[in-house]
Amino acid sequence: MLGIIISYFDMIEGSKTLLTYPDNLALTENQFHQINKLLDVIFEKSFFIHRFDFSNTANYYTEIPSKWARGGHESILISILISFTENPENWKEPLEELIAHIEQTPDIYKAFYYFTSSSDPKVAKKFQELKDLIKNFYESIPETITIQRIVKLFIFGLDRAGKTSLTKRVSENIYEQTSPTLWLNVHNFQFQNFQFVCFDVGGQQQFRSFWTNYLHNSEALIFVVDGSTPERFPEAKIELWKILQSSHNGLPLLVLNNKADLAGHVKNEKIIAALALNNLNRSWHIVATSAKSGQGINEAFNWVAEQLKRR
Numbered sequence: 001m002l003g004i005i006i007s008y009f010d011m012i013e014g015s016k017t018l019l020t021y022p023d024n025l026a027l028t029e030n031q032f033h034q035i036n037k038l039l040d041v042i043f044e045k046s047f048f049i050h051r052f053d054f055s056n057t058a059n060y061y062t063e064i065p066s067k068w069a070r071g072g073h074e075s076i077l078i079s080i081l082i083s084f085t086e087n088p089e090n091w092k093e094p095l096e097e098l099i100a101h102i103e104q105t106p107d108i109y110k111a112f113y114y115f116t117s118s119s120d121p122k123v124a125k126k127f128q129e130l131k132d133l134i135k136n137f138y139e140s141i142p143e144t145i146t147i148q149r150i151v152k153l154f155i156f157g158l159d160r161a162g163k164t165s166l167t168k169r170v171s172e173n174i175y176e177q178t179s180p181t182l183w184l185n186v187h188n189f190q191f192q193n194f195q196f197v198c199f200d201v202g203g204q205q206q207f208r209s210f211w212t213n214y215l216h217n218s219e220a221l222i223f224v225v226d227g228s229t230p231e232r233f234p235e236a237k238i239e240l241w242k243i244l245q246s247s248h249n250g251l252p253l254l255v256l257n258n259k260a261d262l263a264g265h266v267k268n269e270k271i272i273a274a275l276a277l278n279n280l281n282r283s284w285h286i287v288a289t290s291a292k293s294g295q296g297i298n299e300a301f302n303w304v305a306e307q308l309k310r311r
């Protein structure tokens with residue numbers, strides 16, 4: 001979770017932010033505004049997910065009975081900002097619980113008049129109560145609330161295939177210049193209900209003999225191919241099959257046909273033939289990806305997640 005925003009409906013100014021936790025959420029005014037605006041389009045008490053370009057949000061809209069509001073209730077929206085690798089559905093129950101706590105707090109509607117009547121001590125007190133509730137909620141939810149399993153993934157492939165770039169894309173949603181991996185990088189990130197620990201090995205010749213050391217305990221194999229360099233497919237095939245022969249047959253294999261944004265990039269069928277994937281005796285899948293544009297990444301890791309759920 002990255003933070004919480006409570007939006008409410010002000011009679012004069014319309015939908016706006018009442019409070020956030022933590023106080024210093026790194027959003028622009030426009031981004032706050034976009035979240036507040038969700039209040040204008042939802043009219044039923046409900047949980048819903050909304051994806052903005054800056055973040056995913058898990059939201060709950062509700063109406064709190066109010067003696068001061070014209071319609072007899074305050075319209076409020078609680079939005080949780082979450083990273084795109086987290087499953088927003090996991091927030092439904094915690095949010096319902098939070099709403100129940102808010103509703104059970106006597107006269108909590110007064111908190112929504114903080115900006116119009118902050119000099120009223122009753123209002124200031126209720127605002128503080130609401131703030132404390134949100135703070136406790138935020139702090140009581142351990143990082144691991146949505147994590148069911150820690151899973152080790154082994155990512156391998158020839159040098160320059162894009163292993164490190166892809167791992168950065170899926171874990172941090174960034175694409176930046178990389179340098180060749182010397183030995184190994186370990187990336188830790190959450191994806192859906194999994195905590196993935198990715199062993200991203202260096203693909204240069206001198207590191208390949210160490211690969212099998214890091215296979216141990218992996219639950220899925222991810223082989224990355226630079227789909228724009230067909231002249232290297234035979235070499236890729238040799239390295240892939242070496243690992244397949246030293247790994248457990250039950251481990252699923254995901255092949256990433258990377259650099260799909262480049263002109264010379266080949267279709268998946270070419271890779272299937274070049275790597276002899278049809279000879280495989282295990283669950284496998286191929287996806288055309290681009291670490292640069294983000295294409296295919298979600299599909300690819302969703303497939304891994306689906307495989308892991310079945311085991």
Ligand SMILES: Nc1nc2c(ncn2[C@@H]2O[C@H](COP(=O)(O)OP(=O)(O)OP(=O)(O)O)[C@@H](O)[C@H]2O)c(=O)[nH]1
Nearest residue numbers: 160161162163164165178180181203259290291292
């Ligand atoms: N156009 C394009 N370039 C990419 C893509 N993915 C990676 N690259 C570039 O390819 C080069 C190698 O990428 P890395 O991610 O370092 O490759 P690697 O497989 O980790 O390489 P080693 O660590 O040496 O094994 C870098 O210059 C990347 O910017 C992609 O999807 N599209």
Ligand SMILES: [Mg+2]
Nearest residue numbers: 163164180181
């Ligand atoms: Mg690398």
